[in-house]
Every structure is written in C-alpha cells, then in structure tokens.
Amino acid sequence: MDVGHMLRIAHSVSEKVHTVNHSTSVEEAAKKIAEKRIGALPVLKDGHLVGIISERDIATKLVAQGLNPKNTKVSQIMTPNPTIVFPSYDLEVCLDLMERGHFRHLPVIDDYKLIGMISIRDILVALHKEKDDLLIHFENYIFANR
Numbered sequence: 001m002d003v004g005h006m007l008r009i010a011h012s013v014s015e016k017v018h019t020v021n022h023s024t025s026v027e028e029a030a031k032k033i034a035e036k037r038i039g040a041l042p043v044l045k046d047g048h049l050v051g052i053i054s055e056r057d058i059a060t061k062l063v064a065q066g067l068n069p070k071n072t073k074v075s076q077i078m079t080p081n082p083t084i085v086f087p088s089y090d091l092e093v094c095l096d097l098m099e100r101g102h103f104r105h106l107p108v109i110d111d112y113k114l115i116g117m118i119s120i121r122d123i124l125v126a127l128h129k130e131k132d133d134l135l136i137h138f139e140n141y142i143f144a145n146r
Contacts, residue, residue, distance in 0.1 A: 003094060003108055004087025006126040007116045017114055019044050020053060020074055026062055027069035029053050040105040042114055043078045049107055049114050051078035056104075084109045091123050098123075 018036050020029045022045040029041060033055060040054035053074050061077035062069060085094055085106045094106055098120055108116040 001091050001126055001130050002087065003085055003089045003091065003116075003118060004110075006091060006118065006122065007087065007108065017042065017116055019114070021045070022050055022073070022075040022078070024074050025070055026053070026058060026067075026072045026074055026077060029074050030058055030069060033058075038117075039119060040117065042082075042107050042117055043074055044114070045075075049082070049084070049109070051075070051080045052082045052103075052105060052107065053078040054103075054105060079103070082107055085118070086110060087115070091127055094118065094123055095120070 018032065018038060018041055020032060020041045020043055022043050033039070033041060033053075040052050042049055043051035043053055051074075057077050057079060058069075061067075062072055067077075083097055083101055083103070083106060085097070085108055087108060087110050097106065098104060104120045106118050107114055108118060
C-alpha cells in the first residue's frame with residue numbers, strides 16, 4: 001500500500017491538515033496539539049514547510065530546558081527541514097525512514113504542497129488492515145472450493 005492510498009482511506013478528502021506558523025508561541029502550538037489529539041504539527045513559513053513540532057520537541061527542548069512556552073517561538077524548538085514523503089511512497093519505506101531517523105511523523109507533499117501528515121500509528125493501522133483483508137480473501141478462496 002502506498003501513502004496516497006492510505007491517506008484516502010484514513011482521512012476524508014476535505015479534512016484539513018493542521019499546521020502552525022513558525023512564529024507562533026509553543027504554548028499555542030501545544031494547545032493545538034492537545035485540542036486536535038495529534039502528536040505533531042507541520043510548521044509553515046510563508047506557506048512553505050520549514051519544520052515539524054512534536055510532543056517530543058516540547059518535552060525535550062522546552063520543558064527539560066526550563067523555557068517559557070509563552071515566550072518561546074515554534075521555530076526555536078522545532079525539528080527543521082523534516083524528511084518528507086510523496087503519495088507514491090510505499091508504507092514500508094516510510095517505516096524504514098522513521099526507524100532510521102528516530103521520528104514518528106512524516107509530512108506528505110504532492111505538487112510542492114503539504115497534503116497530509118502520517119504517523120507511525122497511521123501506518124501500522126493501515127498495514128494491519130491490509131493483512132486482515134488479505135487473510136479474509138484467502139479464507140474465502142480456500143473455503144469456497146469445499
């Protein structure tokens with residue numbers, strides 16, 4: 001299964017990609033992460049992807065260092081220049097990128113535009129469903145011949 005197929009299954013086409021501006025306070029970004037129940041937000045500057053801010057960034061780069069979330073900008077603690085994927089990427093390739101890079105979220109870019117964000121959880125759920133569907137197909141094939 002590829003990323004584009006997974007996005008079509010997992011998210012409605014009209015679903016908005018939640019983002020944050022690079023100059024937003026970490027406090028506002030953390031509120032958005034909590035409100036939307038997501039683990040990370042793509043960071044935009046002038047409409048272009050410049051980074052990702054994750055729960056881990058907030059914990060390790062803000063809280064652990066005693067910074068004030070009201071006075072700290074997202075750009076100060078975000079992960080800059082994140083690895084990106086395209087809709088044609090296979091999910092196993094995405095898992096490999098995540099494992100090698102030690103991160104859990106990947107922005108999806110198509111035609112130079114951010115079209116989604118996938119998490120390791122999204123991928124594992126999609127792969128699990130794909131395997132279940134395959135098992136049902138084989139069971140139907142085997143037992144239909146009896």
